[in-house]
Amino acid sequence: MAEAILEVRDLVKNFPLTRGILVRKQVGAVQAVSGVSFDLAAGETLGIVGESGCGKSTVAKMLVNLERPTSGEIRYKGDDISKLSGRALKAVRRNIQMVFQDPYTSLNPRMTVGDIIGEPFEIHPEVAPKGDRRRKVQDLLDVVGLNPEYINRYPHQFSGGQRQRIGIARGLALQPEIIVADEPVSALDVSVQAQVINLMERLQDEFNLSYIFIAHDLSIVRHISDRVGVMYLGRMAEVGTDAEIYDHPTHPYTQALLSAVPLPDPTAREHRERIILVGDVPSPASPPSGCRFRTRCWKAQEVCAREQPLLAVPEVFREASGPAAHLSACHFAEERRIVPAGPDESGDGTDSGDESE
Ligand SMILES: Nc1ncnc2c1ncn2[C@@H]1O[C@H](COP(=O)(O)OP(=O)(O)O)[C@@H](O)[C@H]1O
Ligand code: SF4
Ligand SMILES: [Mg+2]
Numbered sequence: 350m351a352e353a354i355l356e357v358r359d360l361v362k363n364f365p366l367t368r369g370i371l372v373r374k375q376v377g378a379v380q381a382v383s384g385v386s387f388d389l390a391a392g393e394t395l396g397i398v399g400e401s402g403c404g405k406s407t408v409a410k411m412l413v414n415l416e417r418p419t420s421g422e423i424r425y426k427g428d429d430i431s432k433l434s435g436r437a438l439k440a441v442r443r444n445i446q447m448v449f450q451d452p453y454t455s456l457n458p459r460m461t462v463g464d465i466i467g468e469p470f471e472i473h474p475e476v477a478p479k480g481d482r483r484r485k486v487q488d489l490l491d492v493v494g495l496n497p498e499y500i501n502r503y504p505h506q507f508s509g510g511q512r513q514r515i516g517i518a519r520g521l522a523l524q525p526e527i528i529v530a531d532e533p534v535s536a537l538d539v540s541v542q543a544q545v546i547n548l549m550e551r552l553q554d555e556f557n558l559s560y561i562f563i564a565h566d567l568s569i570v571r572h573i574s575d576r577v578g579v580m581y582l583g584r585m586a587e588v589g590t591d592a593e594i595y596d597h598p599t600h601p602y603t604q605a606l607l608s609a610v611p612l613p614d615p616t617a618r619e620h621r622e623r624i625i626l627v628g629d630v631p632s633p634a635s636p637p638s639g640c641r642f643r644t645r646c647w648k649a650q651e652v653c654a655r656e657q658p659l660l661a662v663p664e665v666f667r668e669a670s671g672p673a674a675h676l677s678a679c680h681f682a683e684e685r686r687i688v689p690a691g692p693d694e695s696g697d698g699t700d701s702g703d704e705s706e
Contacts, residue, residue, distance in 0.1 A: 354559060355389035355412070355445075355527060360421035362407050366634055380633050381407040383583035383641075384421070386660065389527065394553065394560040396570030396591075398606070399580030400630060405563045406450075408580075409531045412561065413447045414438070425527075443473055446525040450532040452512035456504040462515055463500040466490070469522045476523050489518040492555075494548060510541035514548065521552065529561045534569060546573055568610045571595055579603045582641040583633055585660050589675030596690070597672040599663060599682040602642045607687040620689040640680070648681050656680065 363378040382404040389395050397405055410416040412423060414430065422429045430441050449455035456465055467486045470477045477485045487497035493514040504512055513533060520528055530549070534542040550573060553560060564570045570577055571591055578588040579602065587600040598604050608624040628645050631637055640658050643649040663682035666674040673684040 351390040351392060353388040354391045354426055355561075356422070356424040357388070357408075357412075358386050358422040358424070360385045360408065360411060360423065361419045362404070362411060362416060363419045377634050380583050380636055382411070382418075383636070385580070385583070385585050387578055387585065387588060389559050389561060391526075391559055392553075392557060393576065394562055394574045396574030396577040397561060397563045397580060398567050398570055398577060399565065401565055402630060402633070403580045404583045404633070405565075405580060406531050409447060409529045409561065409563060412527075412529050413445050414442055415447075439473075443476075443523045444525050445527045445529065446520040446523060448513075448516050448520045448528060448530040448533045451536045452509055452516050453536065455516060456512055458504050461501050461503060462486075462490070462507075465504070465515060466518045466522055469519065473523050485522070486518075489521060492521065492552070493518045508541075509537050510545055513537060513545050517545075517548065517552070521556065524556070525558070527559045527561070529563075531563045532565065533562070535565065542569065549573065566610070567595070567606050579606065582630060582636055584641055585676075585678065586642065587675070587677045587679075588660065589672075589677075593672045593675040595688060596686060597675075597684050598687065599666070599673055599675070599677040599684050600642075600679045601646050601648055603677075604685050604687050610688065612688065617689050622685075622687050624687070640678070648683075650681070652680055 360382055361384055362382040363380055365375045366377040366379055367373040368376045385408055387395065397408065399405055407416060411418050418431050423431055425441050425445065428441070430438070433441060463483065463486050466489050467482050470482050483500070487500055490497045490499060495511060495514055504515070507515065533549070534545050537545060549560070552558060562570055562573055574591050576588065576590050577594045579586045579594065579600065581602050587594060587598065587603045594603060595607065598607055605624045605626050608622055612618045612621060626645050631644055637644050637654070639655050640646070640649070640653040643653040646653065658678040658680050660676050660678040662674050663677050663679065665682065
């Protein structure tokens with residue numbers, strides 16, 4: 350892997366749970382993020398997937414400094430950004446930008462598109478001196494596939510997909526190195542999702558960007574991600590390359606998620622295993638001891654309640670260097686192929702052996 354430009358270590362975010370109107374008393378904490386670690390390499394896309402409420406947006410907000418971590422480190426090119434202030438912090442913030450989930454609510458309806466996209470220049474005038482801004486904004490509109498003449502229009506005059514292009518243009522304005530995209534296509538029609546993802550891929554090549562791409566659905570991140578991290582209840586359950594996660598998942602939660610991914614190919618759909626998870630996701634205010642997935646896991650044993658499984662290459666796979674040897678936080682990690690091999694995958698030269706149906 351290329352050199353990491355972002356190193357996240359043991360990131361924790363607890364939100365205080367308070368009660369009372371006149372005198373607010375803290376009665377507990379929502380453990381939104383509980384020890385998340387990952388690296389992001391230059392030019393790479395890391396997909397982060399997990400059900401709603403598992404802490405994805407909280408991770409994203411900490412990466413762009415919209416939330417302060419309770420503990421842990423976010424190192425950007427070696428410096429812990431949560432410990433920076435003043436000019437050093439401003440410089441880092443410029444380099445890590447966010448694209449938000451909902452293009453309907455994240456754009457101020459009373460501002461023109463030109464003002465929305467050019468707003469970051471108010472904080473960083475060094476990127477675009479005043480006389481230069483209009484042209485810069487028009488360039489950005491062009492880069493994201495919108496007509497530069499739309500610069501004086503308002504958000505409501507655009508479709509959802511176009512609004513997300515505006516959000517992306519704003520994210521690009523300061524020429525960042527890293528874009529944290531929090532479910533950037535989840536609010537869009539399926540037909541538009543692919544267009545926005547294609548645009549993001551093109552921009553990545555053109556501007557040499559690194560992406561953190563967040564989604565609640567594994568099918569969306571596969572296309573764009575080099576590596577994927579699967580989150581459950583504030584922790585990372587499994588991390589690997591897209592082939593490792595999709596074709597050789599070893600964590601029960603990933604396997605369950607994969608069994609629910611929509612498959613376009615009807616034969617694949619027919620041969621795919623279905624795993625129905627019982628129960629709901631527990632509250633992050635009182636998460637289960639040990640493995641957080643244990644209350645819904647069909648493989649749970651007594652040790653799962655006692656010992657938190659660490660995110661590491663499981664011992665059973667350590668000797669072999671095959672695709673199952675990737676990070677998985679499970680005491681009983683086991684390879685289980687959920688999605689059958691597609692036609693383009695047979696004869697790809699790997700020696701994984703038996704893939705006949
Ligand atoms: N500002 C906040 N105050 C209290 N709880 C919060 C706050 N933001 C998020 N949470 C809680 O933290 C958990 C994780 O939320 P979030 O990061 O938004 O998850 P996701 O993006 O995966 O849906 C949820 O239980 C959510 O209710
Ligand atoms: S550690 Fe135990 S409960 Fe957790 S995923 Fe593995 S088998 Fe299931
Ligand atoms: Mg979210």
